[in-house]
Amino acid sequence: MKLLRYGPVGQEKPGLLDENGAIRDLSAKVSDIAGDALSDASLNRLRALDPNDLPVVEGAPRIGACVGQVGKFICIGLNYADHAAESGMALPEEPVIFFKATSAIMGPNDRVEIPRGSVKTDWEVELGVVIGKAAKYVTEAEALNHVAGYCVINDLSERDFQLHRSGQWVKGKSADTFGPIGPWLVTRDEVADPQNLPMYLEVNDHRYQDGSTKTMHFGVATVISHLSQFMSLQPGDVISTGTPPGVGMGQNPQTYLKAGDRMELGIEGLGIQRQDVGQA
Template structure:
């Protein structure tokens, strides 16, 4: 299934995409794409519906983040061997872990705000993993059983804030609109192998990132298992699993986003995001 949320910011309704690409309104069935709805039982309830009996959403509504009420937005850094090489950094022995503020989350096609004082706002297409049930001390062998589904994430970053303003990376990762998620939450059963998905990102029609989850240092199961040794993961938590090479920081010369730039990014089977940047007032 491809689950989504549509409508105005902070007032999104739950929906599901039917076989013809129509959005069907799920608000009469579930309150949101969040919490227990993401459990195996919750997803089975939606899967059992006759989608033709659900109202069709007319027009072209705004698509919101595909998960609501995200508790934790966890990111993995330097998780692609080829990206670590372009950054001139060693492949880590354990997953590099940091958080983005959940206030950074926005819809997949919402405009992206370049923060005040920014000189190095950058892009990163990433595979997002949405947790479906309580996860603590889980083994790698069982880790994927705890996944509700997958989605596209653009892990936007202000590199100067991230690397040169002291403290943790979270400073450069958490500006408003720096976490577009979606368009769909594609349930786990529709993703045969999360370690074999092509991914890309274009800026102004130029392809900068053209990679695959094959080159992850730590695969999805390893990341989930590792994180669960240090914290419990809850339904609706989102893990952004790292980016392939081609980020602005890795260009020669370095290239960063400016107001009016247009991004397009996607992951095989998980949909496409399209965004336009603007300067914060």
């Protein structure tokens, strides 16, 4: 299934994308794509529905983040061997963990705002993992059973804030609009292998990132198991699993976003995001 949230900011309703690309309203079935609605039992109930029995959403509504009420927005750094190489950094011995503020989350096609004082706002296409069942001290063999589904994330970053403003990376990762998520949450049964997904990102029609989850240093199961040793993972938590090479910081010369730019990014089977860039 492809689940989504649509409508004005703060008033999003749950929906399902049918096989013809039409949005079907799920408001009578679940209150949101969040929390307990992400459990296996809930997803199985939604999967058993006939989409033709659900109301069609007319027009072209705004698409919101594909999961609501996110408790934790967890990111994994330097998790692609080829991205670490372009960054001139050694591969870590275990996953590098940092957080983005949940206030950074927005819809996949909403406007990205360059924060005030920014000089190095950068892009990162990433595979997002949405937790569906609480996970604590889980093994790698069990880990994927705790996944509700997968989605596209643009882990936007202000590199000067991130690397030169003291403290942890969170300063450069958490500006409003720095976490587009969606367009859909694709349930895990439709993703045969999360470690074999081509992904790309373009700025102004120029392709900068053209990679695959094949080059992840720590795969999704390893990441979930590792995180669960340090914190419990709850339904609706989002994990952004790292980016392949081609970020602006890795260009020669370095290239960063400016007002008026337009991004397009996608992951095979998980949909496409398109964002205009403006100034905060």
